[in-house]
Amino acid sequence: MNILDKIIARKLEEITESKKLRPVSVLEKEPLFSRTTVSLASALKNASSPQIISEFKRKSPSKGIINGEVFPEIVTADYVKAGAAGLSVLTDHDFFGGSFDDFLKARHANPFVPMLRKDFIVDEYQLFEARSIGADVILLIAACLEPDKLNQLGKTARELGLEVLLEVHNADELEVSLGENIDMVGVNNRNLKTFETSVETSVVLSEQIPDSFVKISESGLKDAETILHLYKYGYKGFLIGETFMKTVNPGTALADLQNNLTQHSNLNPQFL
Numbered sequence: 633m634n635i636l637d638k639i640i641a642r643k644l645e646e647i648t649e650s651k652k653l654r655p656v657s658v659l660e661k662e663p664l665f666s667r668t669t670v671s672l673a674s675a676l677k678n679a680s681s682p683q684i685i686s687e688f689k690r691k692s693p694s695k696g697i698i699n700g701e702v703f704p705e706i707v708t709a710d711y712v713k714a715g716a717a718g719l720s721v722l723t724d725h726d727f728f729g730g731s732f733d734d735f736l737k738a739r740h741a742n743p744f745v746p747m748l749r750k751d752f753i754v755d756e757y758q759l760f761e762a763r764s765i766g767a768d769v770i771l772l773i774a775a776c777l778e779p780d781k782l783n784q785l786g787k788t789a790r791e792l793g794l795e796v797l798l799e800v801h802n803a804d805e806l807e808v809s810l811g812e813n814i815d816m817v818g819v820n821n822r823n824l825k826t827f828e829t830s831v832e833t834s835v836v837l838s839e840q841i842p843d844s845f846v847k848i849s850e851s852g853l854k855d856a857e858t859i860l861h862l863y864k865y866g867y868k869g870f871l872i873g874e875t876f877m878k879t880v881n882p883g884t885a886l887a888d889l890q891n892n893l894t895q896h897s898n899l900n901p902q903f904l
Protein backbone atom coordinates (compact mmCIF):
# COMPACT_ATOMS: atom_id res chain seq x y z
CA MET A 633 0.00 0.00 0.00
CA ASN A 634 1.49 3.41 -0.93
CA ILE A 635 1.49 6.32 1.51
CA LEU A 636 -1.59 8.03 0.06
CA ASP A 637 -3.61 4.80 0.25
CA LYS A 638 -2.57 4.40 3.90
CA ILE A 639 -3.46 7.99 4.75
CA ILE A 640 -6.84 7.73 3.04
CA ALA A 641 -7.72 4.41 4.64
CA ARG A 642 -7.09 5.98 8.04
CA LYS A 643 -8.95 9.16 7.06
CA LEU A 644 -12.08 7.18 6.19
CA GLU A 645 -12.03 5.53 9.63
CA GLU A 646 -11.64 8.91 11.33
CA ILE A 647 -14.49 10.43 9.32
CA THR A 648 -16.87 7.61 10.23
CA GLU A 649 -16.05 8.14 13.91
CA SER A 650 -16.26 11.95 13.75
CA LYS A 651 -19.63 11.92 12.00
CA LYS A 652 -21.07 10.04 14.98
CA LEU A 653 -19.42 12.22 17.61
CA ARG A 654 -19.92 15.61 15.90
CA PRO A 655 -22.57 15.51 13.17
CA VAL A 656 -22.86 18.39 10.68
CA SER A 657 -25.71 19.87 12.73
CA VAL A 658 -23.22 20.32 15.60
CA LEU A 659 -20.44 21.70 13.36
CA GLU A 660 -22.83 24.29 11.94
CA LYS A 661 -23.35 25.71 15.44
CA GLU A 662 -19.63 26.36 16.02
CA PRO A 663 -19.00 30.13 16.33
CA LEU A 664 -16.38 30.16 13.53
CA PHE A 665 -18.71 28.40 11.08
CA SER A 666 -20.36 31.65 10.04
CA ARG A 667 -17.16 33.71 10.03
CA THR A 668 -16.56 35.78 6.86
CA THR A 669 -13.75 34.06 5.01
CA VAL A 670 -10.63 35.82 3.69
CA SER A 671 -9.48 35.21 0.10
CA LEU A 672 -6.05 33.70 -0.46
CA ALA A 673 -6.52 33.74 -4.24
CA SER A 674 -7.04 37.54 -4.26
CA ALA A 675 -4.04 38.13 -2.00
CA LEU A 676 -1.84 36.17 -4.42
CA LYS A 677 -3.40 37.47 -7.65
CA ASN A 678 -3.01 41.12 -6.67
CA ALA A 679 0.60 40.82 -5.51
CA SER A 680 3.48 42.08 -7.63
CA SER A 681 6.14 39.88 -6.01
CA PRO A 682 6.40 36.21 -4.92
CA GLN A 683 4.14 35.44 -1.96
CA ILE A 684 4.91 32.85 0.69
CA ILE A 685 2.29 30.57 2.23
CA SER A 686 3.96 29.37 5.40
CA GLU A 687 3.10 25.97 6.79
CA PHE A 688 2.86 24.78 10.38
CA LYS A 689 4.01 21.16 10.13
CA ARG A 690 5.27 19.10 13.08
CA LYS A 691 6.19 15.90 11.26
CA SER A 692 5.78 14.23 7.89
CA PRO A 693 5.93 10.79 6.29
CA SER A 694 9.07 11.82 4.38
CA LYS A 695 11.03 13.35 7.27
CA GLY A 696 9.55 11.98 10.51
CA ILE A 697 9.62 14.53 13.35
CA ILE A 698 10.51 17.98 11.99
CA ASN A 699 9.98 20.01 15.15
CA GLY A 700 8.33 18.72 18.31
CA GLU A 701 8.71 21.82 20.47
CA VAL A 702 6.60 24.41 18.70
CA PHE A 703 3.49 26.42 19.47
CA PRO A 704 1.12 27.15 16.57
CA GLU A 705 -0.04 30.51 17.90
CA ILE A 706 3.56 31.75 18.22
CA VAL A 707 4.96 30.30 14.99
CA THR A 708 2.04 31.47 12.84
CA ALA A 709 1.97 34.98 14.35
CA ASP A 710 5.73 35.19 13.65
CA TYR A 711 5.11 34.03 10.09
CA VAL A 712 2.55 36.79 9.61
CA LYS A 713 4.89 39.41 11.09
CA ALA A 714 7.55 38.24 8.63
CA GLY A 715 5.17 38.81 5.72
CA ALA A 716 3.43 35.48 5.03
CA ALA A 717 0.57 35.99 2.56
CA GLY A 718 -1.24 32.99 3.98
CA LEU A 719 -0.91 30.17 6.47
CA SER A 720 -1.22 26.42 6.01
CA VAL A 721 -1.85 24.32 9.11
CA LEU A 722 -1.88 20.53 9.08
CA THR A 723 -4.90 19.01 10.77
CA ASP A 724 -3.97 15.37 10.09
CA HIS A 725 -2.81 13.79 13.32
CA ASP A 726 -1.49 10.32 12.58
CA PHE A 727 0.87 11.13 9.70
CA PHE A 728 1.66 14.84 10.26
CA GLY A 729 1.16 15.37 14.00
CA GLY A 730 -1.43 18.08 13.36
CA SER A 731 -4.80 18.72 15.01
CA PHE A 732 -7.85 20.98 15.08
CA ASP A 733 -6.36 22.42 18.25
CA ASP A 734 -3.27 23.58 16.28
CA PHE A 735 -5.51 25.09 13.61
CA LEU A 736 -7.74 26.88 16.10
CA LYS A 737 -4.78 28.32 18.00
CA ALA A 738 -3.34 29.64 14.73
CA ARG A 739 -6.73 31.01 13.68
CA HIS A 740 -7.29 32.87 16.95
CA ALA A 741 -3.78 34.37 16.75
CA ASN A 742 -4.35 35.51 13.13
CA PRO A 743 -8.05 36.26 12.64
CA PHE A 744 -7.73 38.07 9.30
CA VAL A 745 -5.09 36.02 7.51
CA PRO A 746 -6.12 33.47 4.84
CA MET A 747 -5.66 29.97 6.25
CA LEU A 748 -5.55 26.64 4.45
CA ARG A 749 -6.77 23.54 6.23
CA LYS A 750 -4.02 21.14 5.12
CA ASP A 751 -5.47 17.66 5.15
CA PHE A 752 -6.62 14.86 2.89
CA ILE A 753 -10.20 15.72 1.97
CA VAL A 754 -12.23 12.79 0.69
CA ASP A 755 -15.69 13.47 2.11
CA GLU A 756 -18.10 16.46 2.21
CA TYR A 757 -18.17 16.17 6.01
CA GLN A 758 -14.56 17.42 6.16
CA LEU A 759 -15.61 20.63 4.39
CA PHE A 760 -18.06 21.36 7.19
CA GLU A 761 -15.28 20.59 9.66
CA ALA A 762 -12.99 23.01 7.80
CA ARG A 763 -15.62 25.75 8.03
CA SER A 764 -16.21 25.06 11.73
CA ILE A 765 -12.54 25.61 12.63
CA GLY A 766 -12.27 28.85 10.66
CA ALA A 767 -10.54 27.71 7.46
CA ASP A 768 -10.65 29.89 4.34
CA VAL A 769 -9.20 27.40 1.89
CA ILE A 770 -9.28 23.62 1.49
CA LEU A 771 -7.00 21.33 -0.48
CA LEU A 772 -8.25 18.79 -3.00
CA ILE A 773 -5.50 16.38 -3.99
CA ALA A 774 -6.05 14.99 -7.50
CA ALA A 775 -4.09 11.84 -6.67
CA CYS A 776 -6.66 10.96 -3.96
CA LEU A 777 -9.92 11.67 -5.78
CA GLU A 778 -11.85 10.56 -8.84
CA PRO A 779 -12.61 13.60 -11.06
CA ASP A 780 -16.38 13.51 -10.37
CA LYS A 781 -15.83 13.36 -6.62
CA LEU A 782 -13.26 16.15 -6.81
CA ASN A 783 -15.68 18.31 -8.75
CA GLN A 784 -18.49 17.64 -6.27
CA LEU A 785 -16.25 18.44 -3.29
CA GLY A 786 -15.12 21.65 -5.00
CA LYS A 787 -18.72 22.68 -5.60
CA THR A 788 -19.76 22.06 -1.98
CA ALA A 789 -16.66 23.85 -0.70
CA ARG A 790 -17.49 26.89 -2.80
CA GLU A 791 -21.12 26.82 -1.59
CA LEU A 792 -19.78 26.91 1.96
CA GLY A 793 -17.68 29.98 1.12
CA LEU A 794 -14.36 28.12 1.04
CA GLU A 795 -11.73 28.58 -1.67
CA VAL A 796 -10.39 25.50 -3.38
CA LEU A 797 -6.74 24.70 -3.96
CA LEU A 798 -6.32 21.80 -6.38
CA GLU A 799 -3.06 19.88 -5.92
CA VAL A 800 -1.51 18.02 -8.84
CA HIS A 801 1.71 16.09 -9.40
CA ASN A 802 1.58 15.58 -13.16
CA ALA A 803 -0.12 16.56 -16.43
CA ASP A 804 -2.61 13.66 -16.35
CA GLU A 805 -3.95 14.71 -12.94
CA LEU A 806 -4.17 18.30 -14.14
CA GLU A 807 -6.08 17.39 -17.29
CA VAL A 808 -8.80 15.36 -15.54
CA SER A 809 -9.18 17.55 -12.44
CA LEU A 810 -9.23 21.17 -13.58
CA GLY A 811 -12.72 22.55 -13.53
CA GLU A 812 -14.97 25.45 -12.69
CA ASN A 813 -14.89 24.80 -8.93
CA ILE A 814 -11.16 25.38 -8.56
CA ASP A 815 -9.62 28.71 -7.48
CA MET A 816 -5.93 27.91 -7.32
CA VAL A 817 -3.70 25.16 -8.70
CA GLY A 818 -0.85 23.88 -6.57
CA VAL A 819 1.89 21.87 -8.23
CA ASN A 820 3.44 19.53 -5.69
CA ASN A 821 7.15 19.04 -6.36
CA ARG A 822 7.26 15.97 -4.08
CA ASN A 823 7.05 12.57 -5.74
CA LEU A 824 4.83 10.65 -3.34
CA LYS A 825 6.42 7.30 -4.22
CA THR A 826 10.06 8.28 -3.63
CA PHE A 827 9.47 11.46 -1.53
CA GLU A 828 12.10 13.18 -3.68
CA THR A 829 11.37 16.78 -4.61
CA SER A 830 12.13 18.41 -7.95
CA VAL A 831 11.13 21.96 -8.87
CA GLU A 832 11.26 20.84 -12.51
CA THR A 833 7.75 19.47 -11.86
CA SER A 834 6.54 23.06 -11.37
CA VAL A 835 8.47 24.26 -14.44
CA VAL A 836 7.08 21.52 -16.69
CA LEU A 837 3.46 21.94 -15.59
CA SER A 838 3.44 25.75 -15.56
CA GLU A 839 2.50 26.12 -19.22
CA GLN A 840 -0.37 23.67 -18.90
CA ILE A 841 -2.19 25.63 -16.20
CA PRO A 842 -4.50 28.24 -17.74
CA ASP A 843 -3.77 31.83 -16.64
CA SER A 844 -7.23 32.13 -15.08
CA PHE A 845 -5.98 29.99 -12.15
CA VAL A 846 -3.60 31.30 -9.52
CA LYS A 847 -0.50 29.08 -9.57
CA ILE A 848 1.23 27.86 -6.42
CA SER A 849 4.40 25.79 -6.22
CA GLU A 850 4.50 23.39 -3.25
CA SER A 851 7.13 21.33 -1.41
CA GLY A 852 10.90 21.18 -1.32
CA LEU A 853 11.35 24.95 -1.67
CA LYS A 854 14.40 26.22 0.19
CA ASP A 855 15.81 29.44 -1.26
CA ALA A 856 15.13 32.77 -2.93
CA GLU A 857 16.83 31.79 -6.21
CA THR A 858 14.43 28.87 -6.76
CA ILE A 859 11.40 30.98 -5.89
CA LEU A 860 12.40 33.77 -8.26
CA HIS A 861 13.10 31.19 -10.96
CA LEU A 862 9.58 29.74 -10.58
CA TYR A 863 8.05 33.23 -10.41
CA LYS A 864 9.17 33.70 -14.00
CA TYR A 865 7.01 30.71 -14.90
CA GLY A 866 3.93 32.40 -13.48
CA TYR A 867 3.88 31.01 -9.93
CA LYS A 868 2.53 33.62 -7.52
CA GLY A 869 2.42 31.57 -4.31
CA PHE A 870 5.02 29.29 -2.72
CA LEU A 871 3.97 26.81 -0.04
CA ILE A 872 6.83 26.15 2.35
CA GLY A 873 6.83 24.00 5.48
CA GLU A 874 9.92 22.03 6.35
CA THR A 875 12.52 24.68 5.45
CA PHE A 876 11.02 26.94 8.14
CA MET A 877 9.78 24.35 10.64
CA LYS A 878 13.11 22.56 11.00
CA THR A 879 14.70 25.71 12.42
CA VAL A 880 14.57 26.89 16.04
CA ASN A 881 12.59 29.96 15.00
CA PRO A 882 10.47 29.37 11.87
CA GLY A 883 9.34 33.02 11.71
CA THR A 884 12.94 34.21 11.56
CA ALA A 885 13.64 31.68 8.80
CA LEU A 886 10.80 33.23 6.78
CA ALA A 887 12.09 36.76 7.51
CA ASP A 888 15.55 35.70 6.24
CA LEU A 889 14.01 34.26 3.07
CA GLN A 890 12.03 37.48 2.49
CA ASN A 891 15.25 39.51 2.84
CA ASN A 892 17.00 37.25 0.36
CA LEU A 893 14.09 37.61 -2.05
CA THR A 894 14.31 41.40 -1.85
CA GLN A 895 18.10 41.39 -2.27
CA HIS A 896 18.02 39.05 -5.27
CA SER A 897 15.22 41.06 -6.89
CA ASN A 898 17.23 44.28 -6.44
CA LEU A 899 20.29 42.65 -7.96
CA ASN A 900 18.28 41.07 -10.77
CA PRO A 901 15.32 43.38 -11.49
CA GLN A 902 14.39 41.19 -14.51
CA PHE A 903 13.04 38.71 -11.96
CA LEU A 904 10.14 40.95 -11.04
Ligand SMILES: O=C(O)c1ccccc1NCC(=O)[C@H](O)[C@H](O)COP(=O)(O)O
Nearest residue numbers: 692693694850851852853871872873874
Ligand atom coordinates in the same frame (compact mmCIF):
# COMPACT_ATOMS: atom_id res chain seq x y z
O1 LIG B 1 5.56 16.13 3.39
C1 LIG B 1 5.44 14.92 3.18
O2 LIG B 1 6.29 14.06 3.53
C2 LIG B 1 4.22 14.37 2.50
C3 LIG B 1 4.09 13.01 2.31
C4 LIG B 1 2.95 12.50 1.73
C5 LIG B 1 1.93 13.32 1.32
C6 LIG B 1 2.04 14.71 1.51
C7 LIG B 1 3.18 15.22 2.08
N1 LIG B 1 3.31 16.58 2.29
C8 LIG B 1 2.24 17.51 2.18
C9 LIG B 1 2.63 18.79 1.58
O3 LIG B 1 1.99 19.15 0.63
C10 LIG B 1 3.71 19.62 2.18
O4 LIG B 1 3.53 19.65 3.56
C11 LIG B 1 3.77 21.07 1.68
O5 LIG B 1 3.77 21.13 0.29
C12 LIG B 1 5.04 21.73 2.21
O6 LIG B 1 6.16 20.99 1.77
P1 LIG B 1 7.60 21.21 2.41
O7 LIG B 1 7.97 22.65 2.25
O8 LIG B 1 8.52 20.33 1.62
O9 LIG B 1 7.51 20.83 3.84
